[in-house]
Amino acid sequence: xxxxxxxxxxxxxxxxxxxxxxxxxxxxxxxxxxxxxxxxxxxxxxxxxxxxxxxxxxxxxxxxxxxxxxxxxxxxxxxxxxxxxxxxxxxxxxxxxxxxxxxxxxxxxxxxxxxxxxxxxxxxxxxxxxxxxxxxxxxxxxxxxxxxxxxxxxxxxxxxxxxxxxxxxxxxxxxxxxxxxxxxxxxxxxxxxxxxxxxxxxxxxxxxxxxxxxxxxxxxxxxxxxxxxxxxxxxxxxxxxxxxxxxxxxxxxxxxxxxxxxxxxxxxxxxxxxxxxxxxxxxxxxxxxxxxxxxxxxxxxxxxxxxxxxxxxxxxxxxxxxxxxxxxxxxxxxxxxxxxxxxxxxxxxxxxxxxxxxxxxxxxxxxxxxxxxxxxxxxxxxxxxxxxxxxxxxxxxxxxxxxxxxxxxxxxxxxxxxxxxxxxxxxxxxxxxxxxxxxxxxxxxxxxxxxxxxxxxxxxxxxxxxxxxxxxxxxxxxxxxxxxxxxxxxxxxxxxxxxxxxx
Amino acid sequence: xxxxxxxxxxxxxxxxxxxxxxxxxxxxxxxxxxxxxxxxxxxxxxxxxxxxxxxxxxxxxxxxxxxxxxxxxxxxxxxxxxxxxxxxxxxxxxxxxxxxxxxxxxxxxxxxxxxxxx
Numbered sequence: 068x069x070x071x072x073x074x075x076x077x078x079x080x081x082x083x084x085x086x087x088x089x090x091x092x093x094x095x096x097x098x099x100x101x102x103x104x105x106x107x108x109x110x111x112x113x114x115x116x117x118x119x120x121x122x123x124x125x126x127x128x129x130x131x132x133x134x135x136x137x138x139x140x141x142x143x144x145x146x147x148x149x150x151x152x153x154x155x156x157x158x159x160x161x162x163x164x165x166x167x168x169x170x171x172x173x174x175x176x177x178x179x180x181x182x183x184x185x186x187x188x189x190x191x192x193x194x195x196x197x198x199x200x201x202x203x204x205x206x207x208x209x210x211x212x213x214x215x216x217x218x219x220x221x222x223x224x225x226x227x228x229x230x231x232x233x234x235x236x237x238x239x240x241x242x243x244x245x246x247x248x249x250x251x252x253x254x255x256x257x258x259x260x261x262x263x264x265x266x267x268x269x270x271x272x273x274x275x276x277x278x279x280x281x282x283x284x285x286x287x288x289x290x291x292x293x294x295x296x297x298x299x300x301x302x303x304x305x306x307x308x309x310x311x312x313x314x315x316x317x318x319x320x321x322x323x324x325x326x327x328x329x330x331x332x333x334x335x336x337x338x339x340x341x342x343x344x345x346x347x348x349x350x351x352x353x354x355x356x357x358x359x360x361x362x363x364x365x366x367x368x369x370x371x372x373x374x375x376x377x378x379x380x381x382x383x384x385x386x387x388x389x390x391x392x393x394x395x396x397x398x399x400x401x402x403x404x405x406x407x408x409x410x411x412x413x414x415x416x417x418x419x420x421x422x423x424x425x426x427x428x429x430x431x432x433x434x435x436x437x438x439x440x441x442x443x444x445x446x447x448x449x450x451x452x453x454x455x456x457x458x459x460x461x462x463x464x465x466x467x468x469x470x471x472x473x474x475x476x477x478x479x480x481x482x483x484x485x486x487x488x489x490x491x492x493x494x495x496x497x498x499x500x501x502x503x504x505x506x507x508x509x510x511x512x513x514x515x516x517x518x519x520x521x522x523x524x525x526x527x528x529x530x531x532x533x534x535x536x537x538x539x540x541x542x543x544x545x546x547x548x549x550x551x552x553x554x555x556x557x558x559x560x561x562x563x564x565x566x567x568x569x570x
Numbered sequence: 571x572x573x574x575x576x577x578x579x580x581x582x583x584x585x586x587x588x589x590x591x592x593x594x595x596x597x598x599x600x601x602x603x604x605x606x607x608x609x610x611x612x613x614x615x616x617x618x619x620x621x622x623x624x625x626x627x628x629x630x631x632x633x634x635x636x637x638x639x640x641x642x643x644x645x646x647x648x649x650x651x652x653x654x655x656x657x658x659x660x661x662x663x664x665x666x667x668x669x670x671x672x673x674x675x676x677x678x679x680x681x682x683x684x685x686x687x688x
Binding site: 242 | 596664
């Protein structure tokens with residue numbers, strides 16, 4: 068299986084360049100979307116196959132485990148979970164994009180940029196050393212800046228510029244943090260840094276400065292409150308498949324995932340970091356949901372909910388309890404919630420895109436009565452809404468239940484109560500979406516004349532809706548084979564990533 | 571001596587951050603981001619620098635251990651090259667966005683580029 072690991076990065080990157088070259092030839096321009104879909108499909112198959120194998124370390128360029136300077140790709144439980152999530156959502160987004168992007172010119176640019184972003188995100192979750200982590204983060208970020216501005220309307224450009232300035236500052240902080248860690252330890256490999264930092268002592272002022280820089284940079288990328296200002300502008304401005312990718316995967320792969328990696332596998336989880344992460348997570352949860360309720364733009368509403376859900380995942384991924392078994396349960400809940408959020412938030416963004424395409428508006432007040440005219444879209448939108456609100460038996464219910472139970476067991480009853488409150492407010496805001504968009508009478512002629520979206524868009528939404536239902540019911544096998552190893556990868560930091568030693 | 575250079579690099583970083591936070595002109599914000607980028611590159615090189623160090627090239631008759639004791643650290647230099655290239659890409663995209671913004675709004679003033687609520 069070893070040679071397949073780098074393919075996860077190579078395939079999308081290679082396809083991205085091929086797409087640009089193919090677009091220059093007239094008859095090949097039509098083949099760019101199929102090529103992109105084929106590359107992502109191959110990636111999904113590879114990442115699903117990797118699930119069946121143990122942890123894999125791949126040394127790029129044959130530097131081997133004894134060298135400190137080679138580039139290492141680490142494919143452990145958490146990387147596999149993230150890779151499957153990324154490629155699954157990417158495939159669905161690409162299928163959805165085929166009919167959706169027809170209104171734009173130069174669709175091949177979109178294909179190429181999205182492939183770049185996917186390849187870079189796969190690189191982020193596989194990277195075994197800090198500097199390559201930064202490089203992949205930057206590739207994903209630059210592709211996403213361009214994708215947010217893809218429509219070139221005034222609002223989109225403004226949102227993209229805001230996103231770009233904040234994202235660049237975040238990346239600068241991350242690079243400065245990496246620089247400080249390198250100057251302290253002389254190493255970039257995450258496992259070696261972890262063991263060397265243990266010797267330096269994790270409480271020194273330089274380590275704290277590096278931790279603060281890394282965490283604030285990553286919190287900017289993950290849109291944690293108080294670093295969230297760019298997200299409600301940037302995510303709704305992008306075309307719908309991109310919104311689904313940004314909200315569904317990018318803020319996880321380059322935000323929460325890297326945060327968890329850095330905290331657990333590089334700096335080493337400590338109570339001080341746990342308190343910071345928990346505070347940021349809880350704040351994001353509350354502020355995000357309270358801002359979401361008041362929104363009338365369906366995509367902005369969804370974007371605010373992304374802040375909320377990332378907050379609740381970060382809150383429990385902070386090791387709220389020193390007890391290993393409890394911390395494992397918390398991480399299990401948090402990671403399951405990450406996966407679920409990727410599914411239902413992409414589903415919701417895709418159905419909002421389908422609604423926007425068919426009615427020509429994103430304002431909830433201008434829709435109405437769509438349940439009768441757009442049956443498939445409405446059904447999928449409802450499945451997504453029920454999942455995100457945590458209604459049984461959808462997947463969101465199980466992850467929220469695990470999170471709340473784990474918080475109570477860890478002795479944080481107040482936080483558990485807040486989580487229940489947030490779930491209720493989420494339900495209210497989605498009842499609003501149902502009430503204004505799907506039920507009632509059509510608000511204007513556009514809404515009254517809306518027809519169902521093209522078949523490919525329906526297919527994409529139905530696939531995600533089915534996953535939302537199935538992954539809720541299949542929680543036991545999922546937990547055993549996918550999520551359990553992922554949580555272990557974070558907690559058992561020393562096991563695989565320990566210095567040297569064959570896997 | 572080297573502490574002084576670190577402080578200077580940090581001063582450039584802070585000046586860049588100040589421009590990003592306080593300035594209202596898109597061009598000045600871009601210049602601020604560039605300053606941050608340069609300061610970081612400078613710091614990366616400084617981390618590997620050694621006063622009176624030799625170039626990290628193995629010459630004939632020299633053992634690797636001797637070289638490691640005398641030469642500057644080459645790894646940050648490799649990193650800084652990557653970082654510079656990333657910075658170039660970012661700058662190009664930023665300037666392109668700035669030009670498009672000027673076409674749409676007719677101004678570089680961020681106070682007048684405010685159609686979004688957030």
